[in-house]
Amino acid sequence: AIDGGSASDDANHISGPSRTGDGLYFAMRDAMSEAGVGPADVDMLQMHGTATAYNDEMESKAAGLAGLSDVPAQSLKPYFGHTMGASGIIETILAAEELKRGIFLGVKGFEELGVPVPLNVSAENRLITNPHHCLKTASGFGGTNAAVLLSFGTPAPASAKKTSSALNPVRRVQISQGQVNVDETSAFVSSQTDFHTFSREAFKSREEANMKFYKMDDLCKLGYLASAWLLDGIEYGEEECGIVMSGKYGCLDTDIRHQQIIDSEGDSSASPAVFVYTLPNVVAAEISIRHHIKGENIWFWSEDKTMSDIKKYASILAASRDLKYCIAAHIDFINGDYFAIFELLENTDR
Known part of the structure; x- marks a missing residue:
């Protein structure tokens, strides 16, 4: 189930990502907040991961700001490339399947981190026992960022926030x-x-x-x-x-x-x-x-x-x-x- 989601903008550049990671962080933070979960509840982190210097730097900073640096992280693009506008939905489907099976795929071709804020990345597949929540992120042209909080088995707590405003x-x-x-x-x-x-x-x-x-x-x-x-x-x-x-x-x-x-x-x-x-x-x-x-x-x-x-x-x-x-x-x-x-x-x- 998708228990939380958010989209934000870097307000920085039409084709270059934020250098601070705050735009993506806002989306990650709000997706978790909407689902009623905190960083300690997230079992998997699937990121946009284009293997480009500025994007990966930005994502590492956003994950750090969100308190998710130690959560197992991945990008699936090394397996099938960048599917452009379809990447968000394709990768979200795969994230849901990983969550269901408790298998977190390794990042194909990964050798060493090249980002300023450490991430928990591995080239090896990992088994995660009874995972409940996966945070999936995506970023695109215009500095647009999105994050969804996927849950399996144990639904996220219901949000106590107001449902609408005048x-x-x-x-x-x-x-x-x-x-x-x-x-x-x-x-x-x-x-x-x-x-x-x-x-x-x-x-x-x-x-x-x-x-x-x-x-x-x-x-x-x-x-x-x-x-x-x-x-x-x-x-x-x-x-x-x-x-x-x-x-x-x-x-x-x-x-x-x-x-x-x-x-x-x-x-x-x-x-x-x-x-x-x-x-x-x-x-x-x-x-x-x-x-x-x-x-x-x-x-x-x-x-x-x-x-x-x-x-x-x-x-x-x-x-x-x-x-x-x-x-x-x-x-x-x-x-x-x-x-x-x-x-x-x-x-x-x-």
């Missing part, structure tokens, strides 16, 4: 057809409605110096602009704001562009600058980086522009993570058509 709408931003509306007031109108003209003019009107804006894909530019107006003058701690996003198309527009490059020029011509945006959660990551948000964030596929379901989820999230604010957003970009609606919700039960 949320009060503070501000609403809508973008479409070359216009930005904040609540019921027009905040910006572009000279043209096409997205490239609109996005350039809207960004320049903000008078920001972040030239990385021009490297983003169109979905991220749209989210970046909406969040800029949404969070004007709003104050919060880095863990006090969460993001719950939805959309009908996700990153499909960028996926199509990425595939077109491969089809016309071959695999070797695939652009890393495009590939990094072929995950819809990256729009939340760009928002997190810009506004220093390390709280919970998640993406849902949905056509519902009223955001009724994700607002319910935001209410649950605000209670379980004691958030001060939660951003609920629906965002779509496909073939030049664009629409975004962002609402800032305040936790009035806090």
Whole structure:
């Protein structure tokens, strides 16, 4: 059973992990907290483990912060490689099977640790007697981190936390057809409605110096602009704001562009600058980086522009993570058509 879970963001860099490990640590900590277990209760630790210097360094630091340095740890990628977007679900299934059988696979090819904070890693398979809990982690582009607490045999204790919080709408931003509306007031109108003209003019009107804006894909530019107006003058701690996003198309527009490059020029011509945006959660990551948000964030596929379901989820999230604010957003970009609606919700039960 999955008894706890959490997702966070490093708010650091679009493709490079945090140098401190705090983002992943927040997800690990909250997953254990939601399940009602502590570090001493965790029998297995299955990590993202890409065998790259910065990722492995970050993960070792996160495990240390979480008090899990002595727990048997592994990465399964040496067996079948990095399955990209499928890696989280594939490795979680295998973690559940390991937990069920009490067999913890060794890390194939492991010889010695190369990380600053020690981890309990072995190349040999290990038998673990009556294991009950495994913490599985994953990390990805945009500094996104996730952790789930798996339990077998002995369920985790029920959480005593509130199940939902009352949320009060503070501000609403809508973008479409070359216009930005904040609540019921027009905040910006572009000279043209096409997205490239609109996005350039809207960004320049903000008078920001972040030239990385021009490297983003169109979905991220749209989210970046909406969040800029949404969070004007709003104050919060880095863990006090969460993001719950939805959309009908996700990153499909960028996926199509990425595939077109491969089809016309071959695999070797695939652009890393495009590939990094072929995950819809990256729009939340760009928002997190810009506004220093390390709280919970998640993406849902949905056509519902009223955001009724994700607002319910935001209410649950605000209670379980004691958030001060939660951003609920629906965002779509496909073939030049664009629409975004962002609402800032305040936790009035806090």
